[in-house]
Amino acid sequence: xxxxxxxxxxxxxxxxxxxxxxxxxxxxxLFEAIKSSGVEKEKIKSLFIGNMGxxxxxxxxxxxxMVTTLADLPAPSFKIEAAGASGAxxxxxxxxxxxxxxMDIVGVIGVEKMTxxxxxxxxxxxxxxxxxxxxxxxxxxxxASGFAMMAKAHMxxxxxxxxxxxxxxxxxxxxxxxxxxxxxxxxVRVESILNSKLIADPLRLFxxxxxxxxxxxxxxxxAEVAESYDSDPVxxxxxxxxxxxxxxxxxxxxTTLNGTKFAAERAYEKVGITAKDIDLAEVHDIFTxxxxxxxxxxxxxPVGEGGKATExxxxxxxxxxxxxxSGGLKGRGAPxxxxxVSQAIEMYEQFNNLAxxxxxxxxxxxxxxxxxGTGGTSVxxxxxx
Amino acid sequence: xxxxxxxxxxxxxxxxxxxxxxxxxxxxxLFEAIKSSGVEKEKIKSLFIGNMGxxxxxxxxxxxxMVTTLADLPAPSFKIEAAGASGAxxxxxxxxxxxxxxMDIVGVIGVEKMTxxxxxxxxxxxxxxxxxxxxxxxxxxxxASGFAMMAKAHMxxxxxxxxxxxxxxxxxxxxxxxxxxxxxxxxVRVESILNSKLIADPLRLFxxxxxxxxxxxxxxxxAEVAESYDSDPVxxxxxxxxxxxxxxxxxxxxTTLNGTKFAAERAYEKVGITAKDIDLAEVHDIFTxxxxxxxxxxxxxPVGEGGKATExxxxxxxxxxxxxxSGGLKGRGAPxxxxxVSQAIEMYEQFNNLAxxxxxxxxxxxxxxxxxGTGGTSVxxxxxx
Numbered sequence: 001x002x003x004x005x006x007x008x009x010x011x012x013x014x015x016x017x018x019x020x021x022x023x024x025x026x027x028x029x030l031f032e033a034i035k036s037s038g039v040e041k042e043k044i045k046s047l048f049i050g051n052m053g054x055x056x057x058x059x060x061x062x063x064x065x066m067v068t069t070l071a072d073l074p075a076p077s078f079k080i081e082a083a084g085a086s087g088a089x090x091x092x093x094x095x096x097x098x099x100x101x102x103m104d105i106v107g108v109i110g111v112e113k114m115t116x117x118x119x120x121x122x123x124x125x126x127x128x129x130x131x132x133x134x135x136x137x138x139x140x141x142x143x144a145s146g147f148a149m150m151a152k153a154h155m156x157x158x159x160x161x162x163x164x165x166x167x168x169x170x171x172x173x174x175x176x177x178x179x180x181x182x183x184x185x186x187x188v189r190v191e192s193i194l195n196s197k198l199i200a201d202p203l204r205l206f207x208x209x210x211x212x213x214x215x216x217x218x219x220x221x222x223a224e225v226a227e228s229y230d231s232d233p234v235x236x237x238x239x240x241x242x243x244x245x246x247x248x249x250x251x252x253x254x255t256t257l258n259g260t261k262f263a264a265e266r267a268y269e270k271v272g273i274t275a276k277d278i279d280l281a282e283v284h285d286i287f288t289x290x291x292x293x294x295x296x297x298x299x300x301x302p303v304g305e306g307g308k309a310t311e312x313x314x315x316x317x318x319x320x321x322x323x324x325x326s327g328g329l330k331g332r333g334a335p336x337x338x339x340x341v342s343q344a345i346e347m348y349e350q351f352n353n354l355a356x357x358x359x360x361x362x363x364x365x366x367x368x369x370x371x372x373g374t375g376g377t378s379v380x381x382x383x384x385x
Numbered sequence: 386x387x388x389x390x391x392x393x394x395x396x397x398x399x400x401x402x403x404x405x406x407x408x409x410x411x412x413x414x415l416f417e418a419i420k421s422s423g424v425e426k427e428k429i430k431s432l433f434i435g436n437m438g439x440x441x442x443x444x445x446x447x448x449x450x451m452v453t454t455l456a457d458l459p460a461p462s463f464k465i466e467a468a469g470a471s472g473a474x475x476x477x478x479x480x481x482x483x484x485x486x487x488m489d490i491v492g493v494i495g496v497e498k499m500t501x502x503x504x505x506x507x508x509x510x511x512x513x514x515x516x517x518x519x520x521x522x523x524x525x526x527x528x529a530s531g532f533a534m535m536a537k538a539h540m541x542x543x544x545x546x547x548x549x550x551x552x553x554x555x556x557x558x559x560x561x562x563x564x565x566x567x568x569x570x571x572x573v574r575v576e577s578i579l580n581s582k583l584i585a586d587p588l589r590l591f592x593x594x595x596x597x598x599x600x601x602x603x604x605x606x607x608a609e610v611a612e613s614y615d616s617d618p619v620x621x622x623x624x625x626x627x628x629x630x631x632x633x634x635x636x637x638x639x640t641t642l643n644g645t646k647f648a649a650e651r652a653y654e655k656v657g658i659t660a661k662d663i664d665l666a667e668v669h670d671i672f673t674x675x676x677x678x679x680x681x682x683x684x685x686x687p688v689g690e691g692g693k694a695t696e697x698x699x700x701x702x703x704x705x706x707x708x709x710x711s712g713g714l715k716g717r718g719a720p721x722x723x724x725x726v727s728q729a730i731e732m733y734e735q736f737n738n739l740a741x742x743x744x745x746x747x748x749x750x751x752x753x754x755x756x757x758g759t760g761g762t763s764v765x766x767x768x769x770x
Contacts, residue, residue, distance in 0.1 A: 021519060046626075055440045059522070061514035062468040062631065065761035069631040076626035078467040078474045078762070083447040089463045093478060100484035129446040134406060137444070241431075241461035246447065246454040376450035377463070 004095045005226030005233035006383075007105075007219050008037025009345040014183040014214035014333025016115045022058050022213075023070045026111040029215035029338075030071055033107065037219040038229050044219070045103035047077035050090030050110040051337035054079075056126040058113050067109065081337075083130035083372030084286060086110065087216070088340030088379035092239040094220055104225040108218045110341030114211035123211045127336075130373040132247045144208060144287070146248055146374035148200035151289040153254035155202065157304070160292065162202055164307030166193040168288040169206055171316055172324050176331025178317075178357035183212060183333035193288075207288040214335035216342040234351040234383055236344075240267040242378035251375075255304075257297040259378035260369060264298045267380045271365075275299030278321065278382075279363040280350060282343035284371040285328040291315075294369050295323055298380070317358055325350065325358050340370035340379065347383040389480045390611030390618035391768075392490075392604050393422025394730040399568040399599035399718025401500045407443050407598075408455045411496040414600035414723075415456055418492065422604040423614050429604070430488035432462035435475030435495040436722035439464075441511040443498050452494065466722075468515035468757030469671060471495065472601070473725030473764035477624040479605055489610040493603045495726030499596035508596045512721075515758040517632045529593060529672070531633055531759035533585035536674040538639035540587065542689065545677065547587055549692030551578040553673040554591055556701055557709050561716025563702075563742035568597060568718035578673075592673040599720035601727040619736040619768055621729075625652040627763035636760075640689075642682040644763035645754060649683045652765045656750075660684030663706065663767075664748040665735060667728035669756040670713040676700075679754050680708055683765070702743060710735065710743050725755035725764065732768040 010032025012025050020028070026049065034041055047068055054060045068077035080090040087110030094108045117123045124144075128137035131146065154160045169188055176182035188206060196205040226233045242263030245251055252258060268274055281300060285291035292306035300321050301309040309315060315323035326332045326346035329339050347366045349355045366383040395417025397410050405413070411434065419426055432453055439445045453462035465475040472495030479493045502508045509529075513522035516531065539545045554573060561567035573591060581590040611618045627648030630636055637643060653659055666685060670676035677691035685706050686694040694700060700708035711717045711731035714724050732751045734740045751768040 052446060053440055055438055055514050056446075058518065059510075059514055060518045061438060061441075061466060062516070062758050062761060064467055065628070065631045065757060066517060068628060069635070069761065074628040077628070078465060078471075078478075080463060080465055081446060082449055082463040085463075093463075093482070096482040096485040096487055097478070099486065100481040102481055102484070125444075129440050129444055131447070132451060133443065133445045243450070243453060243459040243462070246450045250454070372450060373447050376447060376454065 002099055003223050003235035003237055004098055005221045005223055005230065005235050006344060006348050007221050007226050007229045007233055008033045008039065009218055009348045010036055011181055011216040011342060011345055012214050013181065014212050014335055017213040022054055022060060022111060022113040023066045025113060025213060025215040026067045026109045027071045029217035030107055030109055033217035033219050039105055039219055041073055043105050044073060044075060044107050045105055046075050046097060047107045047109060048090040048094040049077065049079045050087030050340060051079050052081060052083055052086050052112060053126050053129065056129065058116055082377045084284065084336045085340060085370045085372035085377045085379050086337040088370035088381065091341060091344060092379060095236055095239055098220060098222050105219065105221045108220060108341055109215060110338035111215040112335035112337040113213045114335060115213050135247045143374065144200040144203055147287040147289055148203045149248065150254050150293060151202050154289065154292065157255050160307035162194060163190050164311045165288045165292060166190045167310045168285060168291045169193055169330055172285060172328040172330040175317060175325050175358055176327025179327050179332060182327040182331050184331050203287055209286050209329045209334035212333050212335050214333055214338050216338045216345055218341060218344055234348050235385065237382045237384050238267050238270040239379060239381040244375050246373060246376040248374055257293050257375045257378060259375055260294060260297040260380065263378045263380035267382050271382050273365055277365050278367045279365055280322045280325055280360055281367040281369065282324055282326060282346050283369040285324055285330050286334060291323065298369060322360055325360065343368035343370065387484055388608050388620035388622055389483055390606045390608055390615065390620050391729060391733050392606050392611050392614045392618055393418045393424065394603055394733045395421055396566055396601040396727060396730055397599050398566065399597050399720055402598040407439055407445060407496060407498040408451045410498060410598060410600040411452045411494045412456045414602035415492055415494055418602035418604050424490055424604055426458055428490050429458060429460055429492050430490055431460050431482060432492045432494060433475040433479040434462065434464045435472030435725060436464050437466060437468055437471050437497060438511050441514065443501055467762045469669065469721045470725055470755045470757035470762045470764050471722040473755035473766065476726060476729060477764060480621060480624060483605060483607050490604065490606045493605060493726055494600060495723035496600040497720035497722040498598045499720060500598050520632045529585040529588055532672040532674055533588045534633065535639050535678060536587050539674065539677065542640050545692035547579060548575050549696045550673045550677060551575045552695045553670060553676045554578055554715055557670060557713040557715040560702060560710050560743055561712025564712050564717060567712040567716050569716050588672055594671050594714045594719035597718050597720050599718055599723050601723045601730055603726060603729055619733050620770065622767045622769050623652050623655040624764060624766040629760050631758060631761040633759055640678065642678050642760045642763060644760055645679060645682040645765065648763045648765035652767050656767050658750055662750050663752045664750055665707045665710055665745055666752040666754065667709055667711060667731050668754040670709055670715050671719060676708065683754060707745055710745065728753035728755065
């Protein structure tokens, strides 16, 4: 696979953007990315828009056409949906379109506007459309109840403690405090998490991410064209897709994300590295427990030791494998369709020494991990020079 | 662009498939396509799913994961949305992914399940999400009112008559009577159309397509791999995307589909032909007037003469440029996300002498035209040997 360069990034704030429509959020992120890239807008050949639920959240389909209209950028533009992995799949698909030879510079936008509902139950219902309606959500299953089952299974199988799981949130909010763009720059303690409202046993309010609005965008280019804009770009080396059955009752394991494991193994093989070579990772911490499952399934820590590794600071900013330096979905914010793209922005900033207080040193390989639903879709992407 | 071969096709019935869930419809079409191709299921490297509104119509996101799970085909699978053009965009994107060299055989599925609502207003509301919520649908704009404005403008500018517009439906239902898979095999007269219920002046009930359920699927392959399955495949030679502003008030013309015109011109240029070389076309006749606008914007008939050409039988099965030989969206059926894929199936059948009573002779070049919303998105695809 030819490497694809990230030559520009942009992002809105994540939060309750009550005064901005979804297309304004998308275009805001896109224009910042265009500016950062130095590319003239007219040179962008296509827009790939990752979005989970604009039809439900803001009653808007045909988002691709809407965004390209507002941007006054008359290029092919359409939406890609794979629940929480929508942004990552949009990015992967954009890479393929560049590699096909049809286009050299494209925009990728991840966007979500989730705060229009007035009732929590509507928001949770919208998120639960990422599960199987017949077998899961119509029976009362939610994203939270799915991850709660995984948490219970992990605690039982590996003696993972509630405190270890909570430590994911503590760490990610600490990282978020060092990221000017993050939504939750809070100093949260393990006790606060364990005393927060019970949502789906054993997960509590502070184990969850919050529905919010936000957009992230990248300008991607073929290696040849990228040279004109960036003498030493950050590259996407590969992006692999992993599958697991949609319904949790059909999965072989509740403690291993088999789709993530599959995608990661293929990605490492493609690039010719192993998990040990990864210097930083952004993973899909839509719930605290999800990060523990992810770092194990990606091979970043041994199976069963994700909780302990987190407790021991292995994944902290100064640990041996920093995870979610941006703050993750937990601290940076979780407008779902934007999250996969937002992870790539953290890679861009870390590789280009733009990460300020959270800047890592001597990084060679980075990894992002995005998921849809409770793990039916996984995308693992590897970044380097 | 390297040609991409269509090596298999499959389709469910179109209609009220009340006993089938959306994933069952999608997989039904896919399995028929796999069977028709002779490819082993395991060789399919990815599924591209065109669907407009599963989240609204059946409260189901993450459709890619759901379909691949039911099909027991653990390959990358995700949804592509561009309103009514979703299926065509999925097909175009699938072609790019093959051309990138990452995959050689893929499945494309178009699917929609639109009959779960109990009220017409809910269905119309769901369809209107393809328009701009703020400027159009929230103000009472619908797909029907948009095309009604275009019809009025065309009647005023070109003296197109109501009878000429109605003739589109007469013709397409006649063609549908010759297609075993079509939904509306009816013998409709101009007078019945003009006496049917007024929906949005001047368009009446029989000028519209009906919300329904259905799925269509293709197996696509690179030219090299296709040889093992089909000694003389039908090829997609190019697929071009055309943009128009989403909101009708921002368009330069109500009687020319500028996105369609743009896409068609690029497509002809790419293949090295002109509109005169096209031997058959399937166009997006979501309303009768849409076919008249389409054949003009595609250059198949002179501007302003679409009504007269239809009346004169130019686009009939025995005319000089047969249009919608399958029955079109009007007669074949219009499960929206499936329509773009269904058009490609008609090409496959016509080129392979499988079109029975509606079989054309001596065809060299075919064209399909799919649209999203009121024309903000257009996709024009050219087929040949």
